Amino acid sequence: MDSHTVLYGVIGNPIRHSKSPIMMNRAFRETGINGAYAAFHVTSERLADFAAGVRAMGIRGVNVTIPHKLDIMSLLDEIDAGAEAIGAVNTIVNDDGRLIGYNTDGIGYVRSLKEEAEPELAGKKMVVLGAGGAARGIVYALTKESPERITIVNRSVERAEELAKAFRSQADIEAAAVESLKEACRQADIVINTTSVGMYPNTEDTPIDGAWLQPGAVASDLIYNPLKTTFLQQAERQGCRVHGGLGMFIYQGAYAFEYWTGRPAPVEAMRETVLDSLQG
Numbered sequence: 478m479d480s481h482t483v484l485y486g487v488i489g490n491p492i493r494h495s496k497s498p499i500m501m502n503r504a505f506r507e508t509g510i511n512g513a514y515a516a517f518h519v520t521s522e523r524l525a526d527f528a529a530g531v532r533a534m535g536i537r538g539v540n541v542t543i544p545h546k547l548d549i550m551s552l553l554d555e556i557d558a559g560a561e562a563i564g565a566v567n568t569i570v571n572d573d574g575r576l577i578g579y580n581t582d583g584i585g586y587v588r589s590l591k592e593e594a595e596p597e598l599a600g601k602k603m604v605v606l607g608a609g610g611a612a613r614g615i616v617y618a619l620t621k622e623s624p625e626r627i628t629i630v631n632r633s634v635e636r637a638e639e640l641a642k643a644f645r646s647q648a649d650i651e652a653a654a655v656e657s658l659k660e661a662c663r664q665a666d667i668v669i670n671t672t673s674v675g676m677y678p679n680t681e682d683t684p685i686d687g688a689w690l691q692p693g694a695v696a697s698d699l700i701y702n703p704l705k706t707t708f709l710q711q712a713e714r715q716g717c718r719v720h721g722g723l724g725m726f727i728y729q730g731a732y733a734f735e736y737w738t739g740r741p742a743p744v745e746a747m748r749e750t751v752l753d754s755l756q757g
């Protein structure tokens with residue numbers, strides 16, 4: 478670091494578990510950009526102070542994680558149309574004191590799905606399990622890929638209905654009852670788990686029975702701890718192609734890096750750093 482170093486960071490509460498600093502600092506090293514990225518533990522009461530600090534200090538870019546993705550929006554100067562539709566911001570670009578909010582979670586997920594599992598999403602029947610914050614970004618990004626149909630199934634059915642309604646003008650989206658999940662999975666080309674079911678430490682849990690999937694279909698899980706959930710292990714045994722959540726994390730960061738620097742993100746180096754840290 479020297480007097481030209483440009484600052485970046487991630488805010489959240491809690492934040493000390495975040496893999497973003499090691500991933501982003503590796504990206505700066507790899508591309509020779511004089512940047513430094515830190516993790517900031519910011520409480521909700523200090524969020525406005527933080528936004529003022531970003532402007533005052535000229536911090537160029539910020540990632541935003543739980544619990545600030547919604548509340549940060551009212552403190553920004555401009556919200557990108559995608560982030561507005563999703564209703565959450567996970568990336569801030571500081572353009573000479575003007576703070577612009579983006580959401581790279583959903584587009585990061587779709588880029589990862591296309592590069593790692595299924596390049597052609599058009600015409601596909603998709604089932605989305607869950608209707609929480611992550612599902613919103615993903616459904617938004619999937620509607621841009623011309624799917625044949627998106628079926629959303631959630632434990633609390635009213636949340637699935639609300640999500641389907643929010644994006645109904647963009648694609649053929651329906652909310653379905655948990656009872657019809659088995660049949661929906663049988664017909665699906667891609668089944669995506671956006672729930673936290675199966676995440677560490679409850680790694681034996683699974684959101685569906687893998688035997689419901691058709692061989693050759695794609696099973697995708699947002700969870701990356703563990704890297705291969707019970708859902709994905711069962712799907713693999715059923716002859717499915719499997720796609721874990723690590724890629725989404727890497728690509729949401731890659732998009733943020735690209736918005737901030739205008740340079741292509743060194744995706745493989747970023748992945749290597751995070752994988753080493755998860756396995757080490």
Ligand code: NAP
Nearest residue numbers: 607608609610611612632633636671672673699722725726
């Ligand atoms: P969230 O807003 O709290 O939503 C959680 C979702 O999981 C809801 O649909 C909830 O259903 C469902 N759920 C929770 N426990 C359940 C259970 N026991 N049985 C059935 N459904 C259950 O959380 P989120 O932010 O969307 O995150 C969801 C998952 O995605 C987490 O595992 C998170 O780690 C992962 N994620 C990964 C990335 C990545 O970069 N790979 C990024 C973001 C999130 P109800 O609505 O009925 O409560």
